Amino acid sequence: MEKPIENYWMLRLADLKATLEVNKFEVHIAADTDEARKTVHEILGRTGAKSIAWGGSVTYLQTGLYEELKDSSAYEIIDTFNKGRPAEEMFELRRRALLADLFITGTNAVTETGKLVNLDMTGNRVAGIVFGPKNVVILVGRNKVVPDIEDAMLRIKNFAAPANAMRLDKKTPCAKTSVCEECRSPDRICNTWTITEKSYPKGRIKIVLINQDLGL
Numbered sequence: 001m002e003k004p005i006e007n008y009w010m011l012r013l014a015d016l017k018a019t020l021e022v023n024k025f026e027v028h029i030a031a032d033t034d035e036a037r038k039t040v041h042e043i044l045g046r047t048g049a050k051s052i053a054w055g056g057s058v059t060y061l062q063t064g065l066y067e068e069l070k071d072s073s074a075y076e077i078i079d080t081f082n083k084g085r086p087a088e089e090m091f092e093l094r095r096r097a098l099l100a101d102l103f104i105t106g107t108n109a110v111t112e113t114g115k116l117v118n119l120d121m122t123g124n125r126v127a128g129i130v131f132g133p134k135n136v137v138i139l140v141g142r143n144k145v146v147p148d149i150e151d152a153m154l155r156i157k158n159f160a161a162p163a164n165a166m167r168l169d170k171k172t173p174c175a176k177t178s179v180c181e182e183c184r185s186p187d188r189i190c191n192t193w194t195i196t197e198k199s200y201p202k203g204r205i206k207i208v209l210i211n212q213d214l215g216l
């Protein structure tokens with residue numbers, strides 16, 4: 001068999017898709033980032049979204065969608081990745097993003113029981129998932145799949161959070177040791193947990209499962 005790893009994951013992702021759909025998520029499987037971009041553009045056209053925003057996501061950047069959309073004239077773009085703006089302006093943009101027609105982000109983990117698990121610093125990413133934007137698109141690399149909520153939390157605390165603290169140059173103990181110290185640092189990025197068990201309304205949250213390792 002050619003590409004046994006890709007075939008293995010396609011079977012795993014197909015099972016996960018069925019489980020997530022029982023939980024009222026709209027789910028798509030993409031073989032790679034190219035197919036993921038095409039899927040998101042199809043969703044944009046189908047929803048008729050006029051405004052687009054996003055929450056922090058390495059996966060989103062890796063798909064190339066950010067570069068495609070950030071200067072688009074077809075939509076009102078609420079760009080919360082433009083770090084050159086003053087902090088107060090960035091805060092207001094993140095608030096505005098919660099009223100966008102369509103919000104794009106990633107997830108820290110997705111369980112085989114069909115739940116999304118996330119841990120945020122400021123909360124704008126999880127807020128957009130929970131409520132506000134009319135449609136949410138969540139891009140998920142296959143490396144984010146875990147058995148259950150306990151494993152999701154372990155993955156986030158022991159890998160995703162320290163790796164993100166390093167990526168963001170945060171002055172936290174985990175950025176130096178790679179191990180969560182349950183710190184009280186002003187730079188702590190582990191502040192708000194969310195577990196999304198189902199999409200409400202049905203299909204509001206659209207998940208694109210990508211058969212590649214992406215994000216942190």
